[in-house]
Amino acid sequence: xxxxxxxxxxxxxxxxxxxxxxxxxxxxxxxxxxxxxxxxxxxxxxxxxxxxxxxxxxxxxxxxxxxxxxxxxxxxxxxxxxxxxxxxxxxxxxxxxxxxxxxxxxxxxxxxxxxxxxxxxxxxxxxxxxxxxxxxxxxxxxxxxxxxxxxxxxxxxxxxxxxxxxxxxxxxxxxxxxxxxxxxxxxxxxxxxxxxxxxxxxxxxxxxxxxxxxxxxxxxxxxxxxxxxxxxxxxxxxxxxxxxxxxxxxxxxxxxxxxxxxxxxxxxxxxxxxxxxxxxxxxxxxxxxxxxxxxxxxxxxxxxxxxxxxxxxxxxxxxxxxxxxxxxxxxxxxxxxxxxxxxxxxxxxxxxxxxxxxxxxxxxxxxxxxxxxxxxxxxxxxxxxxxxxxxxxxxxxxxxxxxxxxxxxxxxxxxxxxxxxxxxxxxxxxxxxxxxxxxxxxxxxxxxxxxxxxxxxxxxxxxxxxxxxxxxxxxxxxxxxxxxxxxxxxxxxxxxxxxxxxxxxxxxxxxx
Numbered sequence: 069x070x071x072x073x074x075x076x077x078x079x080x081x082x083x084x085x086x087x088x089x090x091x092x093x094x095x096x097x098x099x100x101x102x103x104x105x106x107x108x109x110x111x112x113x114x115x116x117x118x119x120x121x122x123x124x125x126x127x128x129x130x131x132x133x134x135x136x137x138x139x140x141x142x143x144x145x146x147x148x149x150x151x152x153x154x155x156x157x158x159x160x161x162x163x164x165x166x167x168x169x170x171x172x173x174x175x176x177x178x179x180x181x182x183x184x185x186x187x188x189x190x191x192x193x194x195x196x197x198x199x200x201x202x203x204x205x206x207x208x209x210x211x212x213x214x215x216x217x218x219x220x221x222x223x224x225x226x227x228x229x230x231x232x233x234x235x236x237x238x239x240x241x242x243x244x245x246x247x248x249x250x251x252x253x254x255x256x257x258x259x260x261x262x263x264x265x266x267x268x269x270x271x272x273x274x275x276x277x278x279x280x281x282x283x284x285x286x287x288x289x290x291x292x293x294x295x296x297x298x299x300x301x302x303x304x305x306x307x308x309x310x311x312x313x314x315x316x317x318x319x320x321x322x323x324x325x326x327x328x329x330x331x332x333x334x335x336x337x338x339x340x341x342x343x344x345x346x347x348x349x350x351x352x353x354x355x356x357x358x359x360x361x362x363x364x365x366x367x368x369x370x371x372x373x374x375x376x377x378x379x380x381x382x383x384x385x386x387x388x389x390x391x392x393x394x395x396x397x398x399x400x401x402x403x404x405x406x407x408x409x410x411x412x413x414x415x416x417x418x419x420x421x422x423x424x425x426x427x428x429x430x431x432x433x434x435x436x437x438x439x440x441x442x443x444x445x446x447x448x449x450x451x452x453x454x455x456x457x458x459x460x461x462x463x464x465x466x467x468x469x470x471x472x473x474x475x476x477x478x479x480x481x482x483x484x485x486x487x488x489x490x491x492x493x494x495x496x497x498x499x500x501x502x503x504x505x506x507x508x509x510x511x512x513x514x515x516x517x518x519x520x521x522x523x524x525x526x527x528x529x530x531x532x533x534x535x536x537x538x539x540x541x542x543x544x545x546x547x548x549x550x551x552x553x554x555x556x557x558x559x560x561x562x563x564x565x566x567x568x569x570x571x572x573x574x575x576x577x578x579x580x
Contacts, residue, residue: 130149246291
């Protein structure tokens with residue numbers, strides 16, 4: 069419903085105007101004011117959308133009333149009502165922002181046309197506001213999916229720079245350029261606390277949460293001006309304080325070293341996993357930099373050379389050789405008298421290197437982690453062999469079960485549904501493979517990650533729509549799957565080197 073206020077010191081004028089408008093626009097809610105002061109009062113209480121304001125009135129005239137009302141209610145629209153001899157006042161009113169004017173006396177048809185035009189403008193603005201509100205709501209619902217997708221891509225794949233910059237703007241992250249990773253060990257049965265942890269991270273406005281997988285929850289933390297250790301300890305304590313309300317043991321947080329860019333974030337993630345490997349410590353969080361450093365003994369040198377050989381051995385599937393090398397490494401630690409706790413951490417580093425190489429091949433496998441501290445070297449050998457076998461089994465299954473048409477089906481689905489908010493989780497449900505597996509396989513087989521492919525599909529659709537001059541840029545933005553025209557324009561220009569508007573002008577042969 070639209071509210072309209074009629075302001076005139078002549079009662080017969082007010083009532084006549086109301087009668088005309090009620091017949092022409094029966095859904096209007098109409099109030100009357102007999103002077104400027106009363107109009108100002110009703111603007112605050114009645115909150116009209118449109119005011120028909122007489123100019124010549126005793127006391128506060130119409131111009132003064134308009135100026136005072138607009139100070140507090142700039143959204144209210146005005147149509148001035150005046151006689152011929154006060155036309156110069158109308159010009160002043162139009163400068164103040166009045167939409168139009170009606171002359172006294174006027175034909176009924178002229179009054180209907182003038183008022184109807186402004187009412188239509190109000191209705192259009194309301195529709196745009198409703199659409200904008202809906203788009204903001206949709207964006208807010210999409211952002212959590214975007215966030216977990218980005219973390220997955222950063223830790224296990226690569227995200228195009230243009231998307232990272234824009235997503236950081238969307239997710240309201242202020243970064244100093246330095247980042248680090250926290251790895252939260254979540255006990256079995258405590259998965260429902262994911263939302264509570266996310267709220268703790270959200271309050272800081274400095275972190276992105278990944279997906280909870282295999283009892284581990286990665287969080288990318290952006291430095292916020294605090295010292296690195298202070299920021300990490302503060303968040304770790306907040307998380308542990310929140311989740312320990314459930315009185316469930318087994319929580320632990322590993323904290324990787326800070327790095328200078330997101331391109332190096334995977335190193336910090338590796339360090340966070342290693343830091344979270346020993347959960348027997350009295351303090352339930354640990355920094356990677358606090359792990360004792362191994363001296364350059366024979367076993368240290370052996371571990372160093374082992375890492376150089378692992379890449380080729382994994383890619384060639386030489387698992388017997390890998391198993392032998394890991395076994396020799398453990399034996400070297402034992403012979404040198406390295407404490408079992410320290411040795412377990414170093415062996416985990418080697419296993420993590422193997423896992424990382426396997427993940428780079430697009431093979432999904434659980435992150436290797438010791439769920440308890442080995443009491444002796446015999447137990448360490450046994451548990452290490454089990455973890456290595458798990459990775460090998462995943463490797464073997466990958467090359468046995470991978471369907472030839474999986475990539476084709478994923479591509480077809482993205483092309484046919486690119487206007488929707490397609491996440492890795494969506495694709496996972498579509499083809500029955502894990503998000504991490506899909507991300508790696510897509511990149512490996514096509515040389516491009518799924519976000520860039522989705523963007524290309526959207527931009528191609530947008531190019532076709534730009535050939536239709538009746539479609540606005542805003543309409544095209546929504547139809548190809550974006551919510552904000554400015555964001556769409558940035559992506560389009562990044563992909564095509566011109567803005568959508570410039571592309572349309574070239575396409576249609578429009579000259580400046």
